[in-house]
Amino acid sequence: MWLAVNESYSLLNLARYQRAAEVALGGLAAARQAGLESWEYATILAANAAEALVALGRTEQAAALIDSLTTTPPRRVRLIVNVARAEIDLLRGDSAAAAERWRLIRASPAITSRVDIACESAQRAAEAALWAGRPGDALHEVRRALVLFKAPDLTIFCGRLLAAGLRACADLAEQARARHDEPGLAAAVAAADDLAAWAGQMGGAPFTDHPFVAAIPARRATWDAERTRLAGRSDPAAWGGAARAWQEVGRPHRVGYAWWRQAQAYLDAGQPVPAAAALRAAADIAEGHAPLLAQIRALAERARIPLRPAAAAAPGAPPPAQAPAPYGLTGRELAVLRLVAAGRTNAEIGAELYISPKTAGVHVSNILRKLGVSGRVQAAAWAERAGLLHSGRH
Secondary structure, three states, X not given: OHHHHHHHHHHHHOXXXXXXXXXXXXXXXXXXXXXXXXXXXXXXXXXXXHHHHHHOOOHHHHHHHHHHHOOOOOOHHHHHHHHHHHHHHHHOOOHHHHHHHHHHHOOOOHHHHOHHHHHHHHHHHHHHHHHOOOHHHHHHHHHHHHOOOOOOOOHHHOHHHHHHHHHHHHHHHHHHXXXXXXXXXXXXXXXHXXXXXXXXXXXXXXXXXXXXXXXXXXXXXXXXXXXXXXXXXXXHHHHHHHHHHHHHHOOHHHHHHHHHHHHHHHHHOOOHHHHHHHHHHHHHHOOOOHHHHHHHHHHHHHHOOOOOOHHHOOOOOOOOOXXXXXXXXXXXXXXXXXXXXXXXXXXXXXXXXXXXXXXXXHHXXXXXXXXXXOOHHHHHHHHHHOOOOOOOOO
């Protein structure tokens, strides 16, 4: 079992995920045969196996392995499997369960006293906060872990943590730009500079190729791509490079994230054709990552990109039946109405839905006419009373 723990851990770092899962599961089988399922090494093996399966995109297999080991509150011997369970909860789309588990995990002294456990947990907790739309919390998780490092030792494993931190900064910068919040934008850029300075203080180890950490080039490529997003000009080529780097180490969900960001960048640059290709490719490999798939579908809706090309439908198959839109509103008009209710201007609606401000204005005029109201405030109030803002219609 001890050998299986070390071998599977090494294989994880070498991005040999299938073999890591096999070794860890073999060690678990030996533990069961010897009646040692409750031994600490057995829980580490379960966590290693789950990490390998998650890396391969096999979320449900990882869940089946971990769920039975995490029915009680986290304690030291089972802390690592609870960290794995929190990540799996997120991937399955149960953000409430993930948040509650992180609350329990943070109560463990190991989170603040052991730098290796702090790093492993913080990078996952930060990603959970990012997918929940809380970039400020994600940045806090990253900073809390980084202060524990006093020397470059172990920082070869910090690339994922830093990339999550920079993603948080880019998210905060995008939010600040949308609000025309110059101090907020400056704070996001300053926070990103602090992360880069920390990496420099550690000799650049987190993003310097190392024979024992195969994912460093992909983490570095993601960091570089997030920097372009932070600067307000997300670069499709940089995201394409990140996708290729993650493909080389066999991480489908990471590839899907990069393709999703690439699609956004193409749309921002007014290039819908390559955006559609990137978005469909992302959708094809996002199964098992519920938050990513939700974002892909939301972007497809806003940009009016069908994720399943019409040619892929069965010949002669009728289009799927849709319930009639209330008040004669089209699906596009419903999307515009929700943004009107959120207080967006025509220019902001256009940017969100990848249409011109003039087209957004036409949609708003049609909405006011169909609802029989005279202004945007009345339209928002009407939509709220009629349940149009939370109906789940697209």
